[in-house]
Amino acid sequence: MKFSKIARKSLLSYMIIFFLMLLFEGQRLSPVLERTGAEYPVLLTVNRCLHEIGIKTKIYDLSARLHDEFDYIAKHSLFRDMQNVTPTLKARWQTMLSSQTLPAPAPSAKQTEKLPAKNTDSEPPLTDSTANAENPAQSVMRTSEDTQSDLTADLPIDQQADTQNSASFQEPISPVPQKETIQNTDQEKYRYNIYNYPFNAELVRIPETKSGIAGYAAHIPDYGKKKNVLLVGDSMMMEGLGPTLHARLRKRDNLTVHREGKYSSGLSRPDFFNWFDSLPPMLEAYQPDLLVISLGANDTQDIVIDRKRYFIDTKPWEEIYLQRSKDFIALADNGKRRILWVSLPVMGKEPYFTRTKRISKLQEEASKDVPLAQFVNIEHLLTENGKYTTFYKGKNNQSIRLRSQDLIHVSTEGGEILTDYVLPYVDAELAELYAEETPFCYPPVAGMANRVTFTSGLRQKQAEYYIWLPETQTMLPEPPNNQTADNEKKKGRNKYPDVPKLIAEQQGGKRYPVLYLLHGATNSGKEYVEMLGKELQELANSKQTIIVAPSCEPYGWYVDSPIVSENQIAGFITKELVPHIDSLYPTTKKRAITGLSMGGHGALLLGFRNKNLFQSMASISGVLDIRMHKNNWKIKNLLGELTPENQKIWDDNSVLELINKKWPATSPRQIIVVTGNKDKLVLEENRSAQKSFQKRGFSMEYIEADGIHNWNFWQKHIPETLSKQADFLNTL
Structure with missing residues (x-):
């Protein structure tokens, strides 16, 4: 739409207010912004005010655009990168002002309610090469994970919801390379995952990315389902x-x-x-x-x-x-x-x-x-x-x-x-x-991250996990094309590959312990691929272990909820995922479980309750007493309000309470707790957990290292912790 004179003057006023705030308020607010987590609510409040002003003044399109710009500012403020943001914004806004039209605005909350629900069961392809099929030369949008993921801990619930929307901002990265056909040589087979589904697809080079994720996403038969x-x-x-x-x-x-x-x-x-x-x-x-x-x-x-x-x-x-x-x-x-x-x-x-x-x-x-x-x-x-x-x-x-x-x-x-x-x-x-529950498919390939989906009865949906298998020189035979599969079906009885046998052949008959890696709140198993993909593959190779990172709901909390029937995450891991992994892959039945933040809570919770399943458990920046966060991270949506009537439910799902109940003989033999000494979200409860462990006579390793609740800390300590657990399992 064309701007009226009033709209142009309003836009100019907004810009003047904004730049004056940056120039005159920036210095005064800088000590406040340095405090962890404080800067985001400040910018969020300004963001919300402008959004409401835009709606009341009937120039929603402009307000929506400014809303996005403030999201951009808020996101980068978490990186302490405001100096680089201002020039970028200036260039972007000059382009916007020179244009006679604005792009279509994002739908409002009321408009969104009228839209049809998205099918959450279907996932886009994992490779960057398929992120923009219509124009692969365009930039792919990817969410950055370098922030302190639980910074909204001290916010009221309504502000947490807005924070989640802001966290979905996607930062442009380098353009996707064009598809490049490669020769089918043994060297290329070893380096690239050629088992892309469907099998009659053109063989393409997988783009080199930091994550090291494979271009492979298959629905594997659930060999663990009874x-x-x-x-x-x-x-x-x-x-x-x-x-x-x-x-x-x-x-x-x-x-x-x-x-x-x-x-x-x-x-x-x-x-x-x-x-x-x-x-x-x-x-x-x-x-x-x-x-x-x-x-x-x-x-x-x-x-x-x-x-x-x-x-x-x-x-x-x-x-x-x-x-x-x-x-x-x-x-x-x-x-x-x-x-x-x-x-x-x-x-x-x-x-x-x-x-x-x-x-x-x-x-x-x-x-x-x-x-x-x-x-x-x-x-x-x-x-x-x-x-x-x-x-x-x-x-x-x-x-x-x-x-x-x-x-x-x-x-x-x-x-x-x-x-x-x-x-x-x-x-x-x-x-x-x-x-019969899956298309004709081949198993994950050793030497790279693979995404696998299978049906979860407890969660009433398709569940996913990411898996790293130790790298091997043994490659699978060329998969048949669709015509071959159709011909087999016409013979009267479907001929499917024996997936466990193929994986065993790929691994040369070797068996491995398994490290289960649980993600934090607001995320999924994919965050480990994006942030630690190559490191985890190197760990799987050097320690000769299988690493599995399941996706267990952004706010699943690894509990069996008495309220939400499909949030049966504890049962999913112990009754469905573990049998599935043991039935499909060559495992030794020796297992460790670890996780960060919400995943640290889940690792110790499941470890305490399932000594026969897990011989080692570890928490990194873990939320070890959910009772301290009764109004945060949607915990009460799963367990109900923390009231005297619900006290037992909360106690049963609190790691700190379990420490005081469990004896060392009824717990995994190896226990590791790691936390940052400046982590204001979980430091005190981790220190309390250490004291309780010592009081009860547990043999455990407690590490309080320099750092906060972010990926800078986790990228260092997750590989170190997994390495210790792998060494422990290999000695059993």
Whole structure:
């Protein structure tokens, strides 16, 4: 819009007031501005006043622009960089005044409420090369993280909200380089992450950045998420195969296994036990992802329907039994559930031997009609030269019983043999269950930071983490293109890569301890990539460890909130993330947990509560007593107001309170607490924690070094602390 004379005079007045403030008030205010955290509220107040004046004088566009300029000033004032800001502002404002129009204003708070909500589950690509797809030559906007992230601690809640908006200012950095195709050489494979999704994309060079982040963001199957397995059948599932298979699967952390059966039951005599009525309640109760069936040993008898008898060994009997088998498996099939129907073993006497073989063939034929069903034939097992045998020769020529005296049922030793054969089929079905939850993808690449997402049931969303794997010379094979994947799917059964196996091959069979790194308030796991990406990769290489930095909500506080159902961060880390990492990557099950600020609180909170999971815990600038900050950082949104009724909830989530309750024997063996000696936000509570640790007899390392609550302090002490923890884990 064109400026009116009144608008021009108003703008000139605002500029004069501003520069007079800088010239005459700057010297007087400088001692105040030097105090940590004081300068930002001052500028924020001026910012808010101008914003309100602009709205009242009906020149909102100009006010919005000035609002952004003051955000710029406020951001840079935190860097103690005001001398460099003034010339920059002068040049920017001269350009603005020379223009006849202003850019479209940012929407007001009321306008924002009417806008559709953004899809927070979708994340933009991580590489700078994809930040501006339409014009890659334009500057990319990136948020600076060099500030003291918790400077708003002493502000009222309403001012904290404004501070968050100001903190979203994005500083321009160098232009993004154009895409450059590179040759597919072993050297380039080693240096660059070529496994960008989708796989048929052009191979591009990853821009050199301080962060060292890889151009890779994949949705990995959640191998740590529990799957439900149900074993059903007759006496064959109740003896021999059933108990041994059940016992072997039950030892796995990522499975919930149930077994239901009925002796003397089958499909021939529903008047004795009706599987068609009994199976649906079982499926409803256990919700199995995989159903394993062993049924039919009692079906070698006539079938009676409406008082008409169909004799065994006749064609009509076969037709009826085949249809019943189809109906039974159709009852179990929901289009997603995978089904394994295990055949009967050979029997020891005729005509039972021939009839059970015929039953197995009919069951196999029925299974062919269901895409996610597979028939497993075990007739060749527990035999000698293809014939039934009761014993086999073990070590020292000792006879081992495989079958019971009735020449039908299977012994425990025979069940172990059957389980050894059936278990790989079960594993294959489980692998495809996990893989079906994700596009055809390959695992993270060693030697650089990778962003991985997977489904969190507790948080009811897609969760993400960043992971650094020790660098290795072993590279993965070229991933297939989309056409290859489509061709595999057309063959009837999806063929997905075995991701854990590929990662293990990439690491040459080595296993590593894991360092979990928790972020501070207002941030995510990505802040570690931006601020310490290369340092963390060097640490992973030198200490031979895996580093994982999850994103756990800007104000999640690593607690299981009784108020916010999706803020179950403690359970997410211990029940979902840790099993996921252990199932997907080659870990030694030795773990350390550390974090900064809010993450320091989370590290000690989870460490105290989960000694069996974490052998080491560390806090850097940690908030160790949330009760001291009851009105800050949205803590009360998760735990409620700190009232006598809610006192226990706050105490249970206070690290300082836990120190006074826990004994050294029930805590991780290594404890490290680091804080800055000028950190006004958390220094006193860290000193109180040290005294409590000493009073209770804990063996811990307390470091109070020169610094405040900012990245200058953390960039030095985070690598040092992680290095100590890695050394400790490697000695266990």
